[in-house]
Amino acid sequence: MNYTLHQLNVFLTVAEFGSITKAAEALHLTQPAVSIQLKNLQDQFDIPLTEVVGRQLYITDFGQEIVEASQNIINEVQVINQKLITYKDQIAGKLKISVVSTGKYIMPYFLTDFLKANPGVELKMDVTNKASVVRTLENNEVDFSLVSIPPQRIALDRITLMQNKLYLVGNASSTLGTSKNHKPSKLEEIDLIFRESGSGTRQTIEKHFNAQNLIVKRKLELTSNEAVKQAVVAGLGYSVMPLIGIKNELELKDLKIIPVKGFPIQSQWQLVWLKDKKFSPAADAYLSYVNSHKDEIIKEKFGWFENQRQS
Structure with a gap:
């Protein structure tokens, strides 16, 4: 076996989206590049990892086993990388946030300086509709979500960002x-x-x-x-x-x-998370950053907004 971490990551992304086209978009690669990496990985196995029925790509049962093993490998590599960065006294890891569509106009301003100060943090931000945001919260798929009306049926903690x-x-x-x-x-x-x-x-x-x-x-x-x-x-x-x-x-x-x-x-823009959520170092650091800097961010970036009156 001579598979690479890159091949495993490509395969995981294809499995996540069920589409080479969507995987290519997510990875910022061309479709041929994704197809080549997928073929190179497949060539190392006698059993198919994927199959195409009609025009839809599916992961085989064996492929699902490889998905699970690949995810474990990637996770362990990330742990190694995080330990190295932590040893250097830096914050590292993934920060996962889901944002309702209108929130795209404000969320980047509450992230930019934090990410610049912590280059070891990898951001995954999903801008989508409210139903999908609520689903990511319920399934514990994200660290934080940005909403204007928090779902009532989920026990949440929150920070109010701005009006x-x-x-x-x-x-x-x-x-x-x-x-x-x-x-x-x-x-x-x-x-x-x-x-x-x-x-x-x-x-x-x-x-x-x-x-x-x-x-x-x-x-x-x-x-x-x-x-x-x-x-x-x-x-x-x-x-x-x-x-x-x-x-x-x-x-x-x-x-x-x-x-x-x-x-x-x-209403109010609120950053919410599951009550009793166990934060990663990156998420914990981001929460501290928002608590410490939200007022100055609002004053600097959204003064026009706060001062708007009907005219």
Whole structure:
């Protein structure tokens, strides 16, 4: 046997995604490069590691055994590397974070300086929908998650990072005036574009509408804030959107805030983790970093956000 750590890592990634194409994207390699590494590994075994049924790639039963063994090998190598770095009095290891889609506008700012100061820490950050974020928490697949509405059914600890402010916005040619606050009932007269059911943004908005006894018209339902934003810019309707994700569009005057009494709707961005979670050295160090530096990060990077008022 003459397999390499690189071949094992490629095989593990293919097994994780069930796709050479997706594995190549995750590894930042070309598809041919992944295929070659997979073939070189397979050539060392008389029993197939994978099989293709239709156009779908599957890991064989023997392949699953090799997946488990490969993961053990990779884990042991990581332990060796971490011991070396720790011996040099540095922090090392993986830091795993899941982030709801809107959180991509703030989470990098709470990571950059920490990662620069700790080059031995390897970040794995998954930006996805709320349902997937909750699943990663439930399955203990991540150290931390960033959410605006923490799931109630999971016992969690948390740090509040900053406010999440939602405003009614329209495009540059909107006929709704911006000189004074509109009554909340104005929301019942316009076409509104929503995020998909289950998103944190959607839940916050619907809670507010229900409290105001508003019956609104849902013209469109889209699966990302970027899609909602582009639909509003194109003039398909209005939306209640997180301020954090529309800074550039406001500055370019592609969007404008429509003042409404009772707005902005507010929630809080929270970094959450499983109660009684056993942290790795990297995760423990990151938690200490956030506790110590969050205020200065907010002041330096999000002063514009904290000072925003309806106008």
